[in-house]
Amino acid sequence: MAGTALRRRLTWQVAKVSAVTVETASVRTLTLDVPDWPGHQAGQHLDIRLTAEDGYVAERSYSIASAPGEPVAITVERLDDGEVSPYLTDELRAGDDLELRGPIGGYFVWEPEDGGPLLLLAGGSGIVPLRSILRHRERTGSTVPVRLLYSSRTLDDVIYQAELDQPARGVEVIHTLTRQQPPGWAGYARRADAALLAEVAWPADAMPLAYACGPTSFVEAVSQALVQSGHPPERVKTERFGATGGT
Amino acid sequence: MTAMSPIARGFHRRRQEPAENAGRVPPGQYVTKDFPVLSAGPTPHTALDRWSFSIGRSGRQKTWNWAEFRALPSQDVTVDIHCVTKWTKFDTAWQGVSVDTLLDLAGHDGPFAMAHCDGGYTTNLPVADLTGGKAWVAYAYDGQPLAPEHGGPARLLVPHLYFWKSAKWVRSLELRDTNDPGFWENYGYHIYGDPWREQRYAGD
Structure with missing residues (x-):
């Protein structure tokens, strides 16, 4: 299993939200256009970084919802006392930018x-x-x-x-x-x-x-x-x- | 790097950390009061009468059983911990045996260590990061025996590195000449893992 080692450096990049899909009252799937996506395995996750106007930065990890070869998508549940998820589920629209890096993880994967x-x-x-x-x-x-x-x-x-x-x-x-x-x-x-x-x-x-x-x-x-x-x-x-x- | 980051309009800081906590939160981390659990497989449950802890070169390690280990001098430490999944928890209170104590009894023998755990987990650390009062093998948390899902009977505690280095269910520290990657390090996590330099993944 260790043979799937990932040695490439994970750099931040700016993706564009191409679609927002309502899954449930509190859950959205964000489909992303990632210009330089190296591909992923089923089960991996990615990191999101949000930068506020005052420079405050928050990072979170989200599992990738799409299969390898499909456009990258994440599915986010809004946690009402959360900081990042309410922005992702309620504020973000198709066409918006979203900074991310990935894929991450190589154990909880299936081929x-x-x-x-x-x-x-x-x-x-x-x-x-x-x-x-x-x-x-x-x-x-x-x-x-x-x-x-x-x-x-x-x-x-x-x-x-x-x-x-x-x-x-x-x-x-x-x-x-x-x-x-x-x-x-x-x-x-x-x-x-x-x-x-x-x-x-x-x-x-x-x-x-x-x-x-x-x-x-x-x-x-x-x-x-x-x-x-x-x-x-x-x-x-x-x-x-x-x-x-x-x- | 953040200069190139797009501004997320409508995104704001929701929780203001009190001023006295300034400087205690590494970059990209947020403070939690919970104690989340993260591990790659089922929680092992090793009976104390079958538990032992070993340290040293492979084949010539010093080994203690549970009673012997608990009889070693222990320390109470209160430290902040930082998980690579972004949470930071302040003032966690542990009891355990300093790795300095264990190495003094076993003999320092090698610049690197591989922690081996029940369940097959491994993680690598420089011995310099395990000595000098920086690391413990902890068996109590908040005055109680360490719960299995948090690594009991005993886990490594190396709070100055990301918490995946603080291996749960630790059973041995094998001293080596080489800094070979452990479990998560083989899956692309950073070989060293300093939260203050945000060394989450290989190349950070």
């Missing part, structure tokens, strides 16, 4: 030759890098079986809902809504834990490659449940964000 079956576990906006993996799988013609367990608070909080309602062949999408369910909801309505994973996850003897991304509590719960049910820790990749991890 078709990594195989599967793929067990994708998303909590909230933790879906973003997993969506990149899903699109990469489809674009490369990979046929590895995929199960995605996606935990959201309510149906209105589901990001990429239309896309996930039409999954590619070989992809199963399983939702759980932890806070509120619409009338007649037939899906899961509880937090992801060992019991839920026992129902929906590939068993350990299927040797799935698992990717878990979301809030710390979600990632701790699902990754511990997998390890305790016999999945080798080295087949469980995690990416956590704390309460303030993406403001």
